Amino acid sequence: MVRGPSSSFDANGVKKGAWSEEEDQKLVSFIQTHGHPNWRKLPKLAGLARCGKSCRLRWMNYLRPNLKCGNYTAQEEEIILKLHEQHGNKWSLIAEKLPGRTDNHIKNLWHSQLKRRSRDREKSSSSEVKGKKSGRQNNMTKYSSEADTVKVVNGLSNILESSSPEFMETTTSTLASQDNYSPSLTTSTLASQDNYSPSSPSIDTESTPTKNSPEEYNSGALRKEVYKFQEFSGDF
DNA sequence: AAAGCCGCCAACCGCCGTACT
DNA sequence: AAGTACGGCGGTTGGCGGCTT
Numbered sequence: 001m002v003r004g005p006s007s008s009f010d011a012n013g014v015k016k017g018a019w020s021e022e023e024d025q026k027l028v029s030f031i032q033t034h035g036h037p038n039w040r041k042l043p044k045l046a047g048l049a050r051c052g053k054s055c056r057l058r059w060m061n062y063l064r065p066n067l068k069c070g071n072y073t074a075q076e077e078e079i080i081l082k083l084h085e086q087h088g089n090k091w092s093l094i095a096e097k098l099p100g101r102t103d104n105h106i107k108n109l110w111h112s113q114l115k116r117r118s119r120d121r122e123k124s125s126s127s128e129v130k131g132k133k134s135g136r137q138n139n140m141t142k143y144s145s146e147a148d149t150v151k152v153v154n155g156l157s158n159i160l161e162s163s164s165p166e167f168m169e170t171t172t173s174t175l176a177s178q179d180n181y182s183p184s185l186t187t188s189t190l191a192s193q194d195n196y197s198p199s200s201p202s203i204d205t206e207s208t209p210t211k212n213s214p215e216e217y218n219s220g221a222l223r224k225e226v227y228k229f230q231e232f233s234g235d236f
Numbered sequence: 237a238a239a240g241c242c243g244c245c246a247a248c249c250g251c252c253g254t255a256c257t
Numbered sequence: 258a259a260g261t262a263c264g265g266c267g268g269t270t271g272g273c274g275g276c277t278t
Contacts, residue, residue, distance in 0.1 A: 016247080016248075017247080017248095018246070018247080018272095019246090039264070040263065040264090052263085053248085053264085053265090054247075054248080056264075056265085057246090057248085058247085061246080061247090089266095090266090091266075092265075092267085104246080105245085105246095107268085109244095111244090111245090112244055112245075239277105240276105240277085240278080241275105241276085241277075241278095242275090243273105244273090244275100245271105245272100245273095246270105246271100247269100247271090248268105248269080248271100249267105249269080249270090250266105251266085251267090252264105252265090252266080253263105253264090254263085254265100255261100255262085255264100256260105256261085256263095257259105257260085257262100
């Protein structure tokens, strides 16, 4: 998908458009052995007809190790919404707080889904202020049951624990202001909830397949190979 | 069934900050 | 201090697929 089935070349012979499997392999294997000390020189050294920026983008967003693929969890979306409230369009800053997610993906998610949701929340919260105050609904409109909220908050805490101390502090204080948030909600409480799994405390949407077609390269065989490589190599 | 519309998302582009000479 | 190279960031584009009419 994306930049057309056939890539084009610009006046300088630099290739543009969607990346092919072969190009990805070249890039991955080059970086695997040489690293990326200089992005501008890398394409030439790796035998790629791409510009350095394009290589960097491809690597950072799709090929590097420890990237999370699949849909965003409810907690991740919550974090993005909260951080966007605090920092605005600082996508790289937001991405730092979500291990495995990239600024580009977060930006896309924001424009495609969260922006609308954020607006809806603002609307509903402003109308809530006029009317009766009704607890969680101001800030957690998406989650209909208390169990959902508990899952989200707990999952969020797990993610926050791996984040920086100052972020942990600001976000937990935000959470503490939620009507239904209670630090005493533990995993043992959660364990009694249907569908709760300690390893996946979220409302898990990750297993949902993407809309990409099977034959499409980006969801295809090489990607699996890349993930294998990522698992194998770890963070290098 | 076909056409048009819309949402998603990979990739491009331009700008800015930093490091180096 | 000025110029240049480079990396990184955020805005935007444009094609594909799914949905609606």
